[in-house]
Amino acid sequence: MPYVHDTLARLQQSSPAQTEFYQAAEEVLECLRPLFERSPHYHDHNIIERIVEPERQILFRVSWTDDAGKVRVNKGYRVQFNSALGPYKGGLRFHPSVTSGTIKFLGFEQIFKNALTGLAIGGGKGGSDFDPKGKSDGEIMRFCQAFMSELYRHIGPTTDVPAGDIGVGAREIGYLYGQYKRLTGRYEGVLTGKGLNWGGSIGRKEATGYGAVYFAQNMLEARGDTLDGKTCLVSGAGNVAIYTIEKLHELGARAVTCSDSSGTIHDPNGIDLALLKELKEVKRVSLEAYLGAHPEAHYIPRAAYPGDGHAVWRIKADAAFPCATQNELTGADAAALLDNGVACISEGANMPSTAEAVDRFLEAKIAYGPGKAANAGGVATSQLEMAQNSSMQQWSLDKVDAKLKEIMANIHQQCADTAKEFGEPTNLVLGANIAGFRRVADAMIDQGAV
Secondary structure, three states, X not given: OOHHHHHXXXXXXXXXXXXXXXXXXXXXXXXOHHHHHHOOHHHHOXXXXXXXXXXXXXXXXXXXXXXXXXXXXXXXXXXXXXXXXXXXXEEEEEOOOOXXXXXXXXXXXXXXXXXXXXXOOEEEEEEEOOOOOOOOHHHHXXXXXXXXXXXXXXXXXXXXXXXXXXXXXXXXXHHHHHHHHHHHOOOOOOXXXXXXHHOOOOOHHXXXXXXHHHHHHHHHHHOOOOOOOOEEEEOOOOHHHHHHHHHHHHOOOEEOEEEEOOEEEEOOOOOOHHHXXXXXXXXXXXXXXXXXXXXXXXXXXXXXXXXXXXXXXXXXXXXXXXXXXOOOEOHHHHHHHHHOOOOEEEOOOOOOEOHHHHHHHHHHOOEEEOHHHHOOHHHHHHHHHHHHHHHOOOOOHHHHHHHHHHXXXXXXXXXXXXXHHOOOOOOHHHHHHHHHHHHHHHHHHHOOOO
């Protein structure tokens, strides 16, 4: 079918230099070939041409004042991609690598991820090239207030509900919410990831990491295996990585790595979770400080590994959880993981594996959970926070965790059933893309050409 080539060619012309967006779009479109052959009515309604274009893109200047009184300027973004299933839902990312292409790819992935949860949420994403690292609390507060002074015009509890992402944690959500409330005079569930004493959901911080582990557990159980006793590799050192490690330890597995932008820690005895939380959630320092308490661990500086890939994926293990950022796991990394016996990969980050790496995993027929399915626990629990806000309630951790486990089991079942339906039972990438697409596309058809 020429629609894949033609659609990508149009995107490259209308949205130049957005390589990550092209990568995300190509993966989805290629997976949809068998669906279009079986159900040509999607082509008749031009769903592909419509779904790859955001309903709305917002780009704005963010002017703020640093501690020295100097005015600084950053770019702000919000892409409202698709609202066929509900209000736009997706995080805000504050990181110097953020571009319009980054936000487009994240927003596009969010459409299908949110659809897989079965909840009433559409897809969106936003952020800024602002870097919170090295900034004082006052500077971060002033930036967040300036950012929200524009964004507030475009969001609302039934319109668009942003959440956190890289660089946007509880502190940033608090500052953003305070400014929204100041500008609108309304106390409502317009952001998720809020503080527990003012509308947040117990379990939200842990949800993406826990969900990635629950997804791995479901994949292994489908193959007659468990996580118990498994040695696991985890990349990243933020919320997703920390709570992936926590849940792995709870289920009897041993996570032996974590990483940040400076390097990788390998602790064969298992990552000291309490110390990791102290270094990253309290002190906010480099992982190299881990060696102060555990000199027997190994620290591999990022600069010491300049080749094609990352040191975190070159350690022998049974399972891997990429939880850092996009395209962190290369084809060479994938080959190393497979050579070292890794038979289960569950993605906590968004599109952390390159196209070449994904091809290797699918060819090997290992248990591979793509990010749009495996890390959907975070946005699912965000929607649970929205539900709690609407009813003025706060649920217990047991209730939230039980719902999260059920949602992740349902996502896995959807992906597995759809993959089997289309003749590739081990290909959960195919299953996730077709299952998510069908739910969104059917809603778009029902709602007409809008």
